[in-house]
Amino acid sequence: MAEKIRYSDAELQEFKALILEKLEKAQRDYEMLKSNIMNANDTADTSPTFKVLEEGANTLGKESAAQLANRQLLFINKLKAALVRIENKTYGICRETGKLIPKERLRVVPHATLSIDAKNKGKR
Numbered sequence: 001m002a003e004k005i006r007y008s009d010a011e012l013q014e015f016k017a018l019i020l021e022k023l024e025k026a027q028r029d030y031e032m033l034k035s036n037i038m039n040a041n042d043t044a045d046t047s048p049t050f051k052v053l054e055e056g057a058n059t060l061g062k063e064s065a066a067q068l069a070n071r072q073l074l075f076i077n078k079l080k081a082a083l084v085r086i087e088n089k090t091y092g093i094c095r096e097t098g099k100l101i102p103k104e105r106l107r108v109v110p111h112a113t114l115s116i117d118a119k120n121k122g123k124r
Contacts, residue, residue: 006093009089011092012091015110018107020083022079023076023079024081026075026076029072030069033065034074036065037066061100075111079111081109094113096116096121096122099113101109101115102116
C-alpha cells in the first residue's frame, strides 16, 4: 500500500472544525486579556502609602497581561495559517520531512508544521 501524501478532504474538514473551535476560544481569550489591560484598576481612591504599591502591582499585572495577549495573538495567527494550509491542501505535512504529521499530534497541536521527529532533531 502506498504511503499517504496528504489528508483526505473529509479529514481536512474535521481538522478545520477543530481549528475553528480553538480559534473562536482563542479570540475570546485575547479580547478578555486586551480588555483587562485597558481597564486596569485605578488607584486614585487609596491612601498615598498604598498607592505606590498598588501602582507597581498594576503595572506588573498589565505587563503580564500584555505578554499573555501577545502569546495569544501569536497562537491566533498560527491557527489562521493552519486554515490557509487546509485550503491549500498542504495541512498536516511536515515541512522538514514532507511526510504526514500523525493525526494524534494534530489534534493536540492543530497548528503544528513539524512531526515530533523533525521537531526533536531541530532541538539538538
